[in-house]
Every structure is written in C-alpha cells, then in structure tokens.
Amino acid sequence: MSARARPGDPHKIVPRIHLEGSPYEIGLKHGRELKLQISSQLDIYRDIFWDYCKFSWEYVRTVAEEFKPTIARLAPDLFEEIRGIADGVGDSSIDLLDILALNARSEIALGQWDDGCTSVAWNLGDRQIIAQNWDWRSTVGANLALAHICQRGKPDIWMVIEPGIVGKIGFNSSSVGVCLNAIRARPISTSLIPIHLLLRLALECTSVEEAIGKIESVGGAASAQHILIADKSGGRGLELSPRGGVYLDEDPNGIVLHTNHFLENKYMDEAPPLSGSPIRLDRARSLCAQLLAEFPSRELQRKGLSPSSIRDRIFADTYNSPQAICCSPDLARGPQGDVETLFNIVMVFEEGESPYAEVLFGKPDGSSNMSAILALPWTR
Structure with missing residues (x-):
C-alpha cells in the first residue's frame, strides 16, 4: 500500500509496505509491492558501478555470488528473504544474484564510493x-x-x-x-x-x-x-x-x-x-x-x-x-x-x-x- 504525505507536501507519494510472515513470504511481498522501484534501483546501480568503479554488471554479479554461501550460512533467514524478493519481482531478467548485489552493494564497491551522512x-x-x-x-x-x-x-x-x-x-x-x-x-x-x-x-x-x-x-x-x-x-x-x-x-x-x-x-x-x-x-x-x-x-x-x-x-x-x-x-x-x-x-x-x-x-x-x-x- 502507499500513503500520501501530510497536506502541503510538495515532494511525492512515499510507498509504505507492511511485511509479515515467514522470511520468504516477507521477501515475496517486498518484491511484488516494490518491483518497479527495485528494477529502477538495479538500473541506477549498474550505472553507478560502471561510472565510479568501471565494474560491469557481470563482474558485480560474480562478487555477489561470493557472498551467497556466506549469507546463507550466517543469516539464513535473510537469505530466504532475499530469495523471496527476487521471486516477488517476477521479472525473468532479474534473479537472486541481482538482489544479492543490491544488498552487498557497499562491499562490492571496494571502498571507492564517496557519500555523506x-x-x-x-x-x-x-x-x-x-x-x-x-x-x-x-x-x-x-x-x-x-x-x-x-x-x-x-x-x-x-x-x-x-x-x-x-x-x-x-x-x-x-x-x-x-x-x-x-x-x-x-x-x-x-x-x-x-x-x-x-x-x-x-x-x-x-x-x-x-x-x-x-x-x-x-x-x-x-x-x-x-x-x-x-x-x-x-x-x-x-x-x-x-x-x-x-x-x-x-x-x-x-x-x-x-x-x-x-x-x-x-x-x-x-x-x-x-x-x-x-x-x-x-x-x-x-x-x-x-x-x-x-x-x-x-x-x-x-x-x-x-x-x-x-x-x-x-x-x-x-x-x-x-x-x-x-x-x-x-x-x-x-x-x-x-x-x-x-x-x-x-x-x-x-x-x-x-x-x-x-x-x-x-x-x-x-x-x-x-x-x-x-x-x-x-x-x-
């Protein structure tokens, strides 16, 4: 579901999602409700990785694959949630490694990104x-x-x-x-x-x-x-x-x-x-x-x-x-x-x-x- 910000908001509608159930069910709903945003995020990060690191998306996915057994072993519930997100998006061009890449995007960048906070x-x-x-x-x-x-x-x-x-x-x-x-x-x-x-x-x-x-x-x-x-x-x-x-x-x-x-x-x-x-x-x-x-x-x-x-x-x-x-x-x-x-x-x-x-x-x-x-x- 989405909710409109309070009256007078000059900016946008902010999606709000409620997720419950098993780890896989939580991920599945996440992927289904935010599939357009997830697809957009993948496009954005493909560009960021290339522009700032000269990493192709194929290379990014190979590093994501290295994290796969680690996450499955140390955080199995979150691995199932990530698997649910990939399935929930329902796009044959997006799979588990793409979603793993988003979740490990800070690490894959190898400390090359500048940001604030x-x-x-x-x-x-x-x-x-x-x-x-x-x-x-x-x-x-x-x-x-x-x-x-x-x-x-x-x-x-x-x-x-x-x-x-x-x-x-x-x-x-x-x-x-x-x-x-x-x-x-x-x-x-x-x-x-x-x-x-x-x-x-x-x-x-x-x-x-x-x-x-x-x-x-x-x-x-x-x-x-x-x-x-x-x-x-x-x-x-x-x-x-x-x-x-x-x-x-x-x-x-x-x-x-x-x-x-x-x-x-x-x-x-x-x-x-x-x-x-x-x-x-x-x-x-x-x-x-x-x-x-x-x-x-x-x-x-x-x-x-x-x-x-x-x-x-x-x-x-x-x-x-x-x-x-x-x-x-x-x-x-x-x-x-x-x-x-x-x-x-x-x-x-x-x-x-x-x-x-x-x-x-x-x-x-x-x-x-x-x-x-x-x-x-x-x-x-």
Missing part, C-alpha cells in the same frame, strides 16, 4: 534521540520507501529502505535504533556479512548489547562502516571493519557524533576521507555545543530538544555547502558530486513510552524538494 545519538536521561541525514546519489531518492516488518518472536521493525535491500536505517518496537555512516576504506571480506544485513540483524535485537553480541557472533562486518546504535539506556558508535571493530562511548554530555571517517578504528586501510567529513563532524560538535549552552541541564534538554529542534538546529545546517550536514550536489566534481541529503530521520526512545520517529524526505533546510513530516509507526 551525519549521525547523532543524544542521551537525555530518560529520553534517547538517535538521528541522521542520509546522503546518497540523487537518483536513488525517487525510489525510497518505508517498511514495517513483523516477524514471529522478534520485535516489529520500521525502516526507511532502498527497495530490494533487507536492512537500512530505522528502529524497532524494543526501542533499538540504527543509523549508518559509510567509510571509504579497504579491505572487504566475502566471508562476512554485508553491512545492510548487519543493520537488519541489529534491529532484530532487544538492546544495544544484544545487537553488539549478534554482530560479534557472525564475525563482524564485511566492509569498513560505522553503525550508530541506541536504545533507551544510551548510544554507542560501532566502527566496524573486517579486521576488527572499535566501539565509541558517549561523551560526558551523552552524545555520540559521526560522519564518514573513522575516529578510533585503525584496523583497515582508509582512503583519504571526503574533504567535508571532518568539517561536518566539527560543525555538528559546534551545533550540539550551542544547544548545550541553551539547554544546559538534562531537564531543560528533555523539554527543549524535540525532533523538530534537532532537525532544524543540526540537520538543516548548510555550513560548508555543498559538503554540508544538509548536503547539496557538488557540481564542480561532475557526476561524482551528484550526492545530496535524501532524507532525515529522528528517532525517540523514552522510558514508559512507545518508540517513534519523524522522517522528512529531501533536504530539511526548507528547500523545494522537502516533503512533509511523516510519522513512524503509522496507523495501518
């Missing part, structure tokens, strides 16, 4: 906020969707998804939420789980500690990535790589901030980060410091730091544009600069309350492509 977790005592701007290729924005996943014996999950991919940014009914910052680094390992599947596995857990244990139990991440994770008790930054992970704690103010370079993890070969990444991190620290000066106590923070204030005071910021927290395409870089903020999400976990989030598609700086604010969970 700024994420923040803020512990306010009895309230936890976890939020990010997700920056990626402009063409992907038209295909984004919202998903609600119900699985027996696991928390309900609400995510913003790239169609065809089983895990992304969102939260669950146990008040566990995840954000993602891509890191341009090597190596990768096809014997480990791709990052988007790790995001989903984390969202099937009931606490941060359980999610960390799950990630460790499957051996960690197949590529260098940062997962910002939080529950009602606080947030952690997981700087992951195939060679090992480093976990970042909250600072004295209960804050964890991250952009697109590792802060402490040295277990990889990191390429020079996108020049805007350190600048965005410093800018986010400065903006948080301004809010701390305005709301110095936890009591004032709980009253003053709402999803709207976090979105407006941090994530709408355009300092150092185009490589700003609120990112715009960098036309001077040619096609590789075609990256912008595609959505903002602010998740809130509170003692004694059900978790919720606000999602805004487009750039949250008041620009013409900004959608109305959508609420998660939604009423079916």
